[in-house]
Amino acid sequence: MSEGSSASRPPQHGRATTNPIQCYDILHDSVPPGLDGFRILHLTDLHVGRRSTRAVRELAARPEPPDGPPDLIVLTGDAMSHPGDEPHALAMLERLAASARAPIVGIFGNHDSDDLVRRAGSLPIRWLRNEMVQVHPDLAIVGTSWPEDLLACPVPARPSFRLCLVHHPTEIHAASRMGMDLVLAGHTHGGQVRLTPDHLPHTSCDLPGPLASGVLRLDRTTMVISRGLGTVWAPIRLRCPAQAPLLTLRRGPVEASPTLRRVIRW
Known part of the structure; x- marks a missing residue:
């Protein structure tokens, strides 16, 4: 059985719905x-400011694929970019919360100001x-928000499936030590600018471009490290x-890896 596929249906590696939503099975x-x-x-790295990307605006208005709402929406940080962006980011988060037909759980990233954190607490989002x-x-x-300290988080008891929300993907090492099953991260924007599919001049983290x-x-x-929705600096x-990414959990075998390796490239 291939990674990211299920026995009951073909692999879902990037099957397109409404751009930028892409569907993947996670075994x-x-x-x-x-x-x-x-x-x-x-959803991650919205980076809402006085202007926001079309992808962010469209998803805030209808945060679901054409075949219906997800069971859960997660936010993994950086709703805003710069000081002064708080009103714009809050308005976008309010729109998202009002239009969502699923519970929303989120964390904050390194671009999210203390003011945004305080004001976002009144929204129907579980931070x-x-x-x-x-x-x-x-x-x-x-979930751990910026400044992140994942090892300070409680470890869920089994048999619950353990989902972990972080902003920085380097937290994978702590998450693995804690026995997390699935980690969702952002921060890197997938490089935002790529010279080739694997040549990412800048990723804002210690992981090499291919990872x-x-x-x-x-x-x-x-x-899962999403490329995110917004942009920063340019x-x-x-x-x-x-x-x-729209991730469908599937029960199936998982091949353990003693070293960090890529399973699916995007």
């Missing part, structure tokens, strides 16, 4: 029967700061389109 043998088919829409929340009898979510986006594996922990994306 793990820790997925309980009650979560098989559970859909998670992963996690070194906390855990159980949104489904079989699903426990751990700065896509689906990775360390031990039995799978990590409103340009080259060979790196905006992305909002």
